[in-house]
Amino acid sequence: GQNIDQPTEMTATEGAIVQINCTYQTSGFNGLFWYQQHAGEAPTFLSYNVLDGLEEKGRFSSFLSRSKGYSYLLLKELQMKDSASYLCAVRDHNTDKLIFGTGTRLQVFP
C-alpha cells in the first residue's frame, strides 16, 4: 500500500529555521515532491528529489533518504509569507501518479 505521514501543524518564529518531515511507504518509489499551498490558493511546486541527498534552492532545501522512506523540507530565515501548508507527494513507480500527504500547516510568528 501507500502511506505518507507529515505533522499536521508547526509553528516557528520569523528569522528562524524550521524542518518539516515526511515519511512514506510505497510499493514503488519514483521521486518525491514538495509543494507550498497558501490558504485558499493552489499548490505551487517547491522541490523534487529522486536520489538520496540534499537539494538546495535559496532559503529552501529538501532532503531524501530512500532507504529510510524519509524526506524533510528545511526553511531558513523564515518570513511571515512562509506561513502556508507544505505538501509532501510521492510519485509511485508502478502507476506514475502522485500520492499526496495531508500537508503540514506552518504558522510563522513575529
Place this chain on the structure above:
Amino acid sequence: NAGVTQTPKFRILKIGQSMTLQCTQDMNHNYMYWYRQDPGMGLKLIYYSVGAGITDKGEVPNGYNVSRSTTEDFPLRLELAAPSQTSVYFCASSFPRTDGAQFFGPGTRLTVL
C-alpha cells in the same frame, strides 16, 4: 502564458444538479489531472489524462466524468451532484517526465446543498 486556468471560481449546486468544471492549459503539457481537496485532507486524484483522447480513473472517480478532445482542455463533469462532492477542485498539468512538476490551476470551490 496564463498557465492553468479554471472556471468557475465558485459554484453552489443543488442535490441532483449537474455541471461541468472547465480547465485549460497553454503550456502544451501532455498530462492533465483533476484533484479534489477536502478540509484537512490531502489532494485526491479523480481522473487524469496522458494526452488527447486518453483518460483514466484515479483514486476517487465515482460521480465524475472527463473528456480530453484537445491538448489544452480537460473538463470535469459532475452528474447528479451529492453533498459528498462539496470540495475544492484543482486541475493540474505537467510534461511526461519523471521530474515533471505538476502546475495547478486556482481551483473551483463547489458547494452542494
